[in-house]
Amino acid sequence: MADIARKTGVSPMTVSRAFKSGSLINKETRDAILKAAEELGYVFDSTASNLRSKKTDFIAVTIPSINNANFADTVGGLSSVLSARGFQILLGYTNYDVEEEERLIEHLLRRKPQAIAVTGGKHTRRARKLLENAKIPVIETWDVPAEPIGHFVGFSNAKAVRGMVDHFVAVGYRRIAFIGGDASRDTRGTDRRHGFIAALKDHGLDASRLIDAGAPPISMREGANAMGRLLTELPDTEAVICVSDLSAFGALTECQRRGVRVPDQMAIGGFGDYEIGGISVPALTTVNAHARQIGERTGALILDLLNGEQTIADVTLQPQLIVRESSR
Amino acid sequence: MADIARKTGVSPMTVSRAFKSGSLINKETRDAILKAAEELGYVFDSTASNLRSKKTDFIAVTIPSINNANFADTVGGLSSVLSARGFQILLGYTNYDVEEEERLIEHLLRRKPQAIAVTGGKHTRRARKLLENAKIPVIETWDVPAEPIGHFVGFSNAKAVRGMVDHFVAVGYRRIAFIGGDASRDTRGTDRRHGFIAALKDHGLDASRLIDAGAPPISMREGANAMGRLLTELPDTEAVICVSDLSAFGALTECQRRGVRVPDQMAIGGFGDYEIGGISVPALTTVNAHARQIGERTGALILDLLNGEQTIADVTLQPQLIVRESSR
């Protein structure tokens, strides 16, 4: 900035103002400054700006995996709301591991973000403490935490699966299995499995048809393998609910390879309303968890909190059951 | 740090050393300092550190879309190599738009990253200039740029499709169509289409069976719609190559809905070796572009360049044709 100030014959402070929109500055002065900056190949230094002004334009976000369309949608929603207001998302992946999440949160907080959104409501004790002490808005997403740290934008994974179970039972399925969600690392998957078990029990049905599909993220391939085991070990199963549409699609393909007709011989339900569930043949019954909306609402909530307008309270979304051809 | 220094009776400089691994410091002094820091709820300020030391631990990365498994794999590869060395990825999405890329690059450079990796070799003139002037390693990926700005880690999209065309022709297909890649925004998709046209012409075949599938990213649904048009408008087509596995899978489902047998009545090829291509029934013939490897090699190249060891030159990867059931 000093160079530009010298070149244009103004003070560094004026140069500073020229780069900040909404500052009191003569239009010609600003144009001359911006022109000089471009000629000098000047690049504004956010680091110094952030240090002096004691604020950054970072919003920290942690998600379990980068390679998941649901979380990508959430980040997309967040990003569209926050980028428009000049914020930069600082993204980290926990790989479905709370220890990794703790490390990540610690590092993200060192960058002094203005707010932080984390996926899920389960954290290490130290991570929780770090978030509590951070003195910035903390939003937990994709869950309804028993004891929220700050705010949350989520839904009940257990209730969402219960909704599908209720539907399956209502249309006549009785011997219903569940694939995935038993790895304790993926708490949302585990919640879905717990919801499945509780719902079946409430209907007086056997809730022991549980197929382990491995550690999250559960792939299409693992869904297919799990369906293979289900068909071998519990061949009288009438319907299966999978922890996600990806594993559900894998399960569907395994049925196709074995000549098992879906839904006649085996009904399949997924979770997450991924694109594939809407286009596969047959299309998959699933639950839309409003992934993008979670991001948009989180972004809006963050903006409100930063503006001191505590208008939005916590947000509990209602997942939507989508019945398609893979079940009746 | 001053607070911690006071509390432990040392100078702020010693506190600073306690947080930096590999510094000359008494073990007990360090332990006392770290303990005091934890008690005070101290969080290290990267902003100040970065300003004074004139270096950050940011590596800037731009990708067209967050919601694409191929780019996610590349970021995953980059991340695994660079996080292990303490770097933080600063990620931005261009939405397949070079103007947006320019804005993004400008903002990313303000954070003074140590290196920047961008997807593709086509940029606005100003973006190119910004990268040239940045005085940090610049890596272009997913492409072999005609005039690289700095380094590149990529492959020829045109040649990769040519390889599939050669195979299709060798096994007897003659009336071959292409879906996607006509939106000029997605330069890699356009390169694939150009490669398709050139290859067909070299075989003396008609290269006019081109179906527009809309602006990138091309979804499964758009692939299905495109296949619908292809079957209606050019019903004697024997094989189709799609710009990605996602559109190829959509095309496959459209065949299934219409009772068109794949590959007997219509062979299908995709691109990118997405998980779905390996598990769908039939499985999809595709091209593995080594997405994760692009990220890993880019990360390794960046580390070498930052260490001043110019050992790796540019990297041109060889995409691999994978023939599966959707073609013969």
Added chain:
DNA sequence: ATGAAAGCGCTAACAT
């Protein structure tokens, strides 16, 4: 192994 002084590049606060 530790400390003292100086300053990274901006901008808050105040002045004109």
Added chain:
DNA sequence: ATGTTAGCGCTTTCAT
């Protein structure tokens, strides 16, 4: 509308 002064929280550099 513009300028002056001081300082954000660290780390470089030099000293002991």
